[in-house]
Amino acid sequence: MQDIRIELTQNPTHLPEDESTLGFGKRFSDHMFVMDYTVEKGWFDPRIVPYAPISLYPSTMCFHYGQTTFEGLKAYRTEKNEILLFRPQQNFKRLNISDDRLCIPKLDEEFCLEALKKLIQIDEKFVPHSKGTSLYIRPFIIATEPQLGANSSTQYKFIIITSPSGVYYSSGLNPVKIYVEDNYVRAVRGGMGMAKTGGNYAVSLKSQVNAHNNDYSQVLWLDGVERKYIEEVGAMNIFFVIGDEVVTPEINGSILDGITRKSMVELLKKEGKKVSERRISIQEVEDAYENGELKEVFGTGTAAVISPVGVLKYKDKVMTINDNKIGEISKHLYDTLTGIQRGEIEDKFGWTVKV
Numbered sequence: 001m002q003d004i005r006i007e008l009t010q011n012p013t014h015l016p017e018d019e020s021t022l023g024f025g026k027r028f029s030d031h032m033f034v035m036d037y038t039v040e041k042g043w044f045d046p047r048i049v050p051y052a053p054i055s056l057y058p059s060t061m062c063f064h065y066g067q068t069t070f071e072g073l074k075a076y077r078t079e080k081n082e083i084l085l086f087r088p089q090q091n092f093k094r095l096n097i098s099d100d101r102l103c104i105p106k107l108d109e110e111f112c113l114e115a116l117k118k119l120i121q122i123d124e125k126f127v128p129h130s131k132g133t134s135l136y137i138r139p140f141i142i143a144t145e146p147q148l149g150a151n152s153s154t155q156y157k158f159i160i161i162t163s164p165s166g167v168y169y170s171s172g173l174n175p176v177k178i179y180v181e182d183n184y185v186r187a188v189r190g191g192m193g194m195a196k197t198g199g200n201y202a203v204s205l206k207s208q209v210n211a212h213n214n215d216y217s218q219v220l221w222l223d224g225v226e227r228k229y230i231e232e233v234g235a236m237n238i239f240f241v242i243g244d245e246v247v248t249p250e251i252n253g254s255i256l257d258g259i260t261r262k263s264m265v266e267l268l269k270k271e272g273k274k275v276s277e278r279r280i281s282i283q284e285v286e287d288a289y290e291n292g293e294l295k296e297v298f299g300t301g302t303a304a305v306i307s308p309v310g311v312l313k314y315k316d317k318v319m320t321i322n323d324n325k326i327g328e329i330s331k332h333l334y335d336t337l338t339g340i341q342r343g344e345i346e347d348k349f350g351w352t353v354k355v
């Protein structure tokens with residue numbers, strides 16, 4: 001493994017005393033991990049340096065053609081003052097899958113995890129303490145060749161920044177209101193929907209702004225061809241409890257293979273619940289609502305954790321789910337997931353990794 005060069009900051013900062021003021025992704029720890037790529041050298045000069053602006057030419061390719069990928073994961077402080085990561089190997093594996101789709105050279109996943117641990121050890125004081133807080137970690141790659149041809153870049157930068165954060169939705173565990181988009185689409189099979197790349201978030205902004213203006217917090221996407229089948233929400237995967245079945249759309253190439261989603265499917269299966277990863281139409285959801293069979297709806301994601309959905313709007317129909325209260329299964333999953341992440345519940349799955 002390559003040695004990581006370390007340059008510590010001369011201007012150390014601190015977490016605020018009142019961690020409830022953190023917000024999400026607004027403050028950053030003192031250091032970042034950086035590594036560069038050229039065709040000749042491969043990935044080289046891994047370093048941990050002070051968090052600071054980076055200098056790029058205006059012609060740099062990432063500004064023009066969207067050749068970028070990213071990941072999102074969290075580090076949690078336990079009551080015993082240990083720091084745990086949740087399934088970080090899965091994030092670096094998925095980063096390489098996104099990279100493959102966008103012609104970005106592969107990273108050594110094991111090395112990335114070692115680099116991340118080192119970065120967190122150096123910035124350990126930025127891992128917040130209070131419940132609901134964590135150190136949000138954002139690894140990302142940008143194409144850095146300074147030229148305007150619309151090709152795959154020959155130069156890249158891989159950076160990891162970390163952000164002491166509170167909850168993603170200010171409503172916390174109170175159910176969110178979601179608007180089903182029936183006009184715009186997010187992705188199609190064969191496109192980039194399965195990759196974590198900026199374009200998938202840019203494409204969602206117009207609908208997101210629309211939803212916000214109508215007092216909805218997120219958009220639920222339908223498939224890009226028929227606009228009939230459920231895909232996912234802007235920043236989370238989606239689950240429906242219909243009768244005694246927990247259903248989530250199958251991984252089909254156009255949605256993100258969420259790590260929280262995967263973990264919750266494993267957990268529910270282990271507990272003997274009926275869980276299906278299958279195609280589900282918005283019509284089926286409406287029918288289940290009419291029949292009184294739609295018990296719960298919730299989203300899963302690193303930032304969103306488990307987010308109950310209280311209101312789902314499709315065209316003119318507004319469906320209020322479980323009286324706009326968090327349901328039994330959503331609450332159980334939230335408690336179990338956050339319990340494992342914070343080291344309060346035994347991790348029988350081997351999901352957590354000590355820093």
Ligand code: PLP
Binds near residue numbers: 232256258259261301
């Ligand atoms: N879907 C999208 C579009 C996302 O941005 C995220 C967040 O990362 C998820 C799903 C959930 O994925 P994960 O559970 O791996 O965070």
Ligand code: COI
Binds near residue numbers: 071072234301303
């Ligand atoms: C995450 O959950 O890590 C994400 O990447 C979602 C992001 C849009 C905040």
